[in-house]
Amino acid sequence: MTSAFLSALGGRIAERWLAALALPGLLFLAAFTTAMVLGHEHWSDLERLGAWLDTLAASPASRSAGTVALVALGVLAGAAVTGAAAQSLGTGVELLWCAEPHGPLLRYLADRRLCRWRAADTAFRTALVAAGRARIEGAEEADRLAGIAERHYADRGRIASAPPRHPFGMGDRLAAPGQRLWRAHRLELAAAWPHLWLLTADGTRAELQAARLRLTASARLCAWGVGYLVLALWWWPAALVGGVAVASGVRRGRAAAEAFAELTEALADLHMRDLAAALGVECEGVVDRVLGERLTRTLRKETEAA
Incomplete structure (x- = not known):
């Protein structure tokens, strides 16, 4: 029972390690090797990459199982x-x-988001007042103005649902x-x-x-x-x-x-x-x-x- 549990636990750990670390790492190493072999000048030269792999395969070290x-x-x-x-x-x-807005860069980003939110909030409230006034007066463009107010509301919501405090x-x-x-x-x-x-x-x-x-x-x-x-x-x-x-x-x-x-x-x-x-x-x-x-x-x- 204990050995079966440890075996199952080891299998889960190995599976998670393979999925989280090994496979993405292998892909990155493959891309890194390709970058070092080809570079910008030969970025799409697959024959050059194949020739490099053939050279490795033909080397004497590749015939050693230990190597x-x-x-x-x-x-x-x-x-x-x-x-x-x-x-x-x-x-x-x-x-x-x-992160909290500590430091000049993070404070700048937080203040920038707050300024964008206030601008979007002002645009929404202005459009909402215009749409309400048009609705009261029975103007034909009331629906169009209401649509504009809805778009400004969505723009404000994409920034934050309330005045932002974070960068x-x-x-x-x-x-x-x-x-x-x-x-x-x-x-x-x-x-x-x-x-x-x-x-x-x-x-x-x-x-x-x-x-x-x-x-x-x-x-x-x-x-x-x-x-x-x-x-x-x-x-x-x-x-x-x-x-x-x-x-x-x-x-x-x-x-x-x-x-x-x-x-x-x-x-x-x-x-x-x-x-x-x-x-x-x-x-x-x-x-x-x-x-x-x-x-x-x-x-x-x-x-x-x-």
Whole structure:
């Protein structure tokens, strides 16, 4: 029984290692080798690449099983190291997406997003007033003006649903549930989250974990894209792969952050009464600011005692 369990566990670990590190790393090493052999001048010369491979195959070292085994181990180790580096860089990308506006560059990006949001908000409100005035006056262009207001509303929503505070949209999306719960119920999500997580069913946890893993995978995809963009300095076709990877990673990251934020807020909305019951906080059946303030005071007891 124990040996079967360890065998299954080892198989899962090997499968995950192969999917997350080895295969992407091998692809990157293949692209790196192609870049070094061809370069910009011979970027599409497959015959040149084939001749280089034939030269390697014809070398005396290629006939030694030990040498071949060492080379194979070296390639696998290089792929693993490359994958680990991409994973670390992906973690950095994820932290950057959620970063607070500390430092001149991040503050500049946050202020720039805020200026864009305010401009879009002003355009929306102006168009909305114009559409409302036209509707009251019975003007024929009321529908057209309403459509313009809807487009400006969508433009504002693409920047942020509320005045942005972070340099990147993912940070605002992930911070939005805590802000909305505080405004609506005076519940501090950071203090309540560990307790809500323990009260949550396994299926809900799995959904949240899946959304979180999708965000991490999106950041890692961006990291691979950055690697290919660097490789384009020696072989320009790598820029196409890098650009597609970065764009796809950002797009997937936005969707993952939105899904994770919505699931987080829904979990808090659905389990506030359960949290109150678990903590012994009186709840009259209505989720309001009074209940949220009681929960927040109860959860922050250590801070208040200090």
